[in-house]
Amino acid sequence: AAKTGAGGWARFVPAMDASAVEAARLAAGLRDGLGRGDFRVVYQPIVTLPEQRIAGVEALVRWHDPERGLIPPDRFIPVAERSGLIVPLGRWVLREACGQAAAWSAVYGGAAPSRVCVNVSPRQLDEPDFVDDVAAALADSGLPAEYLVVEVTETAVFGGGRAVEALHALRALGVRVALDDFGTGHSSLGLLLTCPVDILKVDKSFVDGVTEPGDRAVIVEFLCQVARGLELDTVAEGVEDAAQAARLHELGYRKGQGYLFARPLPAAELADLLLAALAP
Numbered sequence: 001a002a003k004t005g006a007g008g009w010a011r012f013v014p015a016m017d018a019s020a021v022e023a024a025r026l027a028a029g030l031r032d033g034l035g036r037g038d039f040r041v042v043y044q045p046i047v048t049l050p051e052q053r054i055a056g057v058e059a060l061v062r063w064h065d066p067e068r069g070l071i072p073p074d075r076f077i078p079v080a081e082r083s084g085l086i087v088p089l090g091r092w093v094l095r096e097a098c099g100q101a102a103a104w105s106a107v108y109g110g111a112a113p114s115r116v117c118v119n120v121s122p123r124q125l126d127e128p129d130f131v132d133d134v135a136a137a138l139a140d141s142g143l144p145a146e147y148l149v150v151e152v153t154e155t156a157v158f159g160g161g162r163a164v165e166a167l168h169a170l171r172a173l174g175v176r177v178a179l180d181d182f183g184t185g186h187s188s189l190g191l192l193l194t195c196p197v198d199i200l201k202v203d204k205s206f207v208d209g210v211t212e213p214g215d216r217a218v219i220v221e222f223l224c225q226v227a228r229g230l231e232l233d234t235v236a237e238g239v240e241d242a243a244q245a246a247r248l249h250e251l252g253y254r255k256g257q258g259y260l261f262a263r264p265l266p267a268a269e270l271a272d273l274l275l276a277a278l279a280p
């Protein structure tokens, strides 16, 4: 505050920059959208290599704002995390995905994806009620815990807090844990010793370079050897062409996910794929 000529106190409020204004607007929109039910979940297949059988799906949230149209998660998830809205939004995604997976399994039996992977943000993992929420989502949907995978990032578990404890509790329920975007965070391989992990998802930025000799290809191969040595399942993310898929299989990757196999799809379209797989 500064003394003004008139004898009053003028307060200097730092000007809100355009991105802060936009973030505040998005946060308000998110709150309304949650109330109105403007969110949907789409499902991207995770396939076995080399057979390309659908082994699982990743649930990815979509926001259809009535005025702004489709807003990509890369724009609203960070805002949802900072505002805390990721907690109710993430809880909704989890319940939706569990319900959907239970329905597929009832209709398609063995041809249904045997895993549904749900992204969990650091903020959710740190919530004291998180494990109870997961247990309730499983109980209410009737989905066996073994069908659920929580995807967490290295940063989420590196920060300490309740995260690692929560992951142990989830595993005790039978839920699997995947380390997402592996290789992009600032942690070390030591994380694999302290954090309970079942699945390693290697980030697209590494997969992109797998067919050209170079540093990226070396890292993709090395990460697969580490994962296999530790008896972790491996998923290569962002696979876009057949040459990458072939090379990843050669290197020992068990599963792949990417536009080559399928884009994220609404539940009804994924069901069409499952039907096609059932057909003789």
Ligand code: C2E
Pocket: 044, 059, 060, 061, 072, 073, 074, 077, 086, 090, 093, 119, 120, 121, 180, 181, 237, 238, 239, 240, 257, 258, 259, 260, 264
């Ligand atoms: P992610 O968890 O790494 O999810 C994979 C992203 O890569 C998805 O983007 C997917 O559509 C995209 N993708 C898959 N295959 C390919 C490919 O072959 N090429 C390219 N270029 N992209 C591919 P999406 O759906 O836009 O989601 C972006 C990020 O938003 C996710 O990255 C995740 O971090 C976050 N997110 C999405 N849904 C949720 C959610 O329900 N909860 C939380 N906490 N985060 C979410």
Ligand code: CA
Pocket: 058, 119, 151, 180
């Ligand atoms: Ca993910």
Ligand code: CA
Pocket: 180, 181, 201, 203, 237
């Ligand atoms: Ca990822």
Ligand code: CA
Pocket: 181
């Ligand atoms: Ca990512």
